Amino acid sequence: MPMIKPTCIRDLRSRVNIVDVVSRVATLKKAGSRFKGLCPFHNEKSPSFHVNPDMGVYKCFGCGKSGDIITFVRETEGLNFNEAIEALGQRFAVPIEYEDGAGPTREERSLRQELFDLHEVAAEHYHQLFKANGPAGDWMRAYWRDKRHFALELADEFKIGVAEPADNSLGAVVLKRKFSEEALRQCGLFFLREGSILSLGSLKPRFRGRLMIPIRDHQGRVVAFTARQTDLTPADDPAREAKYVNSPETPIFTKGNLLFNLDRARTQVGEGKPFVMVEGQLDALRAWSVGLKTAIAPQGTSITEGQLVLLRRYHTQVECFFDSDSAGQKAALRFLPMALKAGLEIRFLTLSGAEKLDPDLLFLERGIAGYEDVRRSARSAMAHASQAILPDAAHATPEQQARAARALFEIVAAAESEVARTGFIQEAAQALRLPPAALLRDFEAFLRQGGPRVNAAPSPPAAEPKPKTTGIPPEHDLLLICLHFEAIGRALSHVVPHDWIDTSHPAGALLNRFLAEFEQGAWPGTQHLDPLLETEAEKSLIASLLFAPPTLDDPKKVAIEGLQQIRTRALEPRLREIELALANHQTDSTVDPFSLLKERSDLQRQLRQPLVLPDAA
Numbered sequence: 001m002p003m004i005k006p007t008c009i010r011d012l013r014s015r016v017n018i019v020d021v022v023s024r025v026a027t028l029k030k031a032g033s034r035f036k037g038l039c040p041f042h043n044e045k046s047p048s049f050h051v052n053p054d055m056g057v058y059k060c061f062g063c064g065k066s067g068d069i070i071t072f073v074r075e076t077e078g079l080n081f082n083e084a085i086e087a088l089g090q091r092f093a094v095p096i097e098y099e100d101g102a103g104p105t106r107e108e109r110s111l112r113q114e115l116f117d118l119h120e121v122a123a124e125h126y127h128q129l130f131k132a133n134g135p136a137g138d139w140m141r142a143y144w145r146d147k148r149h150f151a152l153e154l155a156d157e158f159k160i161g162v163a164e165p166a167d168n169s170l171g172a173v174v175l176k177r178k179f180s181e182e183a184l185r186q187c188g189l190f191f192l193r194e195g196s197i198l199s200l201g202s203l204k205p206r207f208r209g210r211l212m213i214p215i216r217d218h219q220g221r222v223v224a225f226t227a228r229q230t231d232l233t234p235a236d237d238p239a240r241e242a243k244y245v246n247s248p249e250t251p252i253f254t255k256g257n258l259l260f261n262l263d264r265a266r267t268q269v270g271e272g273k274p275f276v277m278v279e280g281q282l283d284a285l286r287a288w289s290v291g292l293k294t295a296i297a298p299q300g301t302s303i304t305e306g307q308l309v310l311l312r313r314y315h316t317q318v319e320c321f322f323d324s325d326s327a328g329q330k331a332a333l334r335f336l337p338m339a340l341k342a343g344l345e346i347r348f349l350t351l352s353g354a355e356k357l358d359p360d361l362l363f364l365e366r367g368i369a370g371y372e373d374v375r376r377s378a379r380s381a382m383a384h385a386s387q388a389i390l391p392d393a394a395h396a397t398p399e400q401q402a403r404a405a406r407a408l409f410e411i412v413a414a415a416e417s418e419v420a421r422t423g424f425i426q427e428a429a430q431a432l433r434l435p436p437a438a439l440l441r442d443f444e445a446f447l448r449q450g451g452p453r454v455n456a457a458p459s460p461p462a463a464e465p466k467p468k469t470t471g472i473p474p475e476h477d478l479l480l481i482c483l484h485f486e487a488i489g490r491a492l493s494h495v496v497p498h499d500w501i502d503t504s505h506p507a508g509a510l511l512n513r514f515l516a517e518f519e520q521g522a523w524p525g526t527q528h529l530d531p532l533l534e535t536e537a538e539k540s541l542i543a544s545l546l547f548a549p550p551t552l553d554d555p556k557k558v559a560i561e562g563l564q565q566i567r568t569r570a571l572e573p574r575l576r577e578i579e580l581a582l583a584n585h586q587t588d589s590t591v592d593p594f595s596l597l598k599e600r601s602d603l604q605r606q607l608r609q610p611l612v613l614p615d616a617a
């Protein structure tokens with residue numbers, strides 16, 4: 001792996017604001033001089049993920065993850081160190097230089113990065129064909145405009161494309177761009193028979209004669225395509241009958257972790273502007289075209305918990321707008337418990353049956369006004385579920401009511417908040433026409449009998465760690481002091497013998513290393529610690545310590561206390577050994593009492609000696 005120049009990494013750190021890096025993945029709110037939001041590394045409902053832009057670090061007080069811009073990109077995008085730096089350099093226009101002056105060769109680029117590049121190339125290629133004058137482009141533009149009633153500008157905005165029915169021009173393009181065979185085999189855009197030699201002839205395109213809709217991940221990178229069947233789709237297409245064909249799952253595409261248009265919608269949600277979940281990509285595009293910019297769609301599969309957790313990072317309110325007569329309504333019942341568990345507030349928009357409209361038609365005919373109308377009669381999650389489970393509550397028998405109640409309990413029990421559950425039960429009572437108090441008693445009985453599954457008690461919120469906590473090695477405090485009070489660090493380096501430090505844990509190993517730097521006058525400053533950090537655990541610890549400058553009235557006193565602790569820990573065991581030996585010396589002839597007595601008085605003197613730190617400027 002070629003070495004990236006350390007100056008380059010330093011440059012990147014000073015020029016890129018960590019808030020901009022994290023904001024691509026999580027929504028942050030300003031809190032004093034810092035920012036906080038929902039943690040992208042664990043599932044949570046109240047924000048414990050903090051970002052400190054001054055120090056360029058983040059820390060989650062819920063799951064403990066911490067790090068800097070590079071760790072963040074590595075962990076959220078699954079990249080290695082160099083790839084993360086390259087990605088950041090590209091994103092923030094910071095040139096990346098390598099030690100030997102050369103960039104990574106094709107072979108050294110990761111497969112994932114190649115797959116991202118390949119999809120970008122493919123999206124551009126399909127889109128250019130769509131725009132170009134030629135049989136495929138002409139036909140598809142007319143289809144888009146006249147049959148689908150979409151504007152050509154929308155096609156530009158979303159890079160809508162066409163896959164040619166017969167030619168393999170994409171194959172020619174990617175072969176010319178020298179993508180690796182591995183990437184071509186794994187990208188899902190081609191069929192390449194096992195064992196066959198890579199050539200234009202052996203590389204068979206998966207998508208032919210179809211409308212190509214690029215699928216982007218939540219960071220806006222093209223990771224897959226949805227291909228809609230058209231009259232151009234050739235008869236020998238193995239998936240000829242399928243209206244929509246999706247890319248298969250690849251190292252960069254997992255259907256269940258992706259929502260169409262989330263990359264754009266997440267920047268548009270806010271107070272009074274919830275996510276609107278629609279059934280398909282074209283529904284989401286239609287919504288966008290009429291100005292409803294928060295629409296998202298699952299990837300032609302049922303909605304997964306992963307998708308809901310992803311949504312929850314950006315906004316809690318989701319309106320579901322599915323075809324009224326479709327399986328979507330039933331699917332909603334299956335996903336409701338997951339949504340409540342994820343802490344989402346769900347409402348359902350339904351079209352009255354008489355209109356025989358689907359959301360697409362409604363948007364097309366009435367624009368955003370149609371949405372505003374439907375929204376006025378939006379139903380709560382429980383009202384919707386009750387309606388689906390027991391459509392005619394007014395004429396239901398007590399047995400039917402009891403069965404329906406039980407089905408609703410299964411859903412309500414998924415919500416973790418007691419307040420939310422009580423609210424849901426009240427809504428359910430209203431919908432089932434039952435007295436709320438009675439239904440709540442039944443629900444409690446249902447839970448006592450074990451409920452659907454036992455919900456883990458929510459873990460207590462983690463408190464912000466104080467600089468001084470029992471059970472933490474004294475090296476930890478000393479390390480904190482070194483990081484934030486350079487002068488004290490320098491002073492410590494002159495009084496702490498290296499063998500007092502317990503280097504069996506990261507804090508000790510780092511303290512030992514840092515003090516050596518101070519001692520030699522080579523302390524690089526907190527911004528440039530990278531070369532001194534050897535393991536992930538060390539990097540994480542440093543990010544976490546840098547995160548919150550401690551508020552200490554007397555840091556020197558804390559340093560001396562820490563010093564005292566490591567001195568006691570280093571010297572006392574030997575003192576006890578000596579005392580034991582002296583007590584036994586009459587029965588053990590190998591013991592020399594005089595040297596032991598001398599050593600004991602030395603140790604006792606050392607332990608009594610007041611610790612002082614020389615004043616260092």
Ligand code: ZN
Pocket residue numbers: 039040041042049060061062063064065
């Ligand atoms: Zn976390």
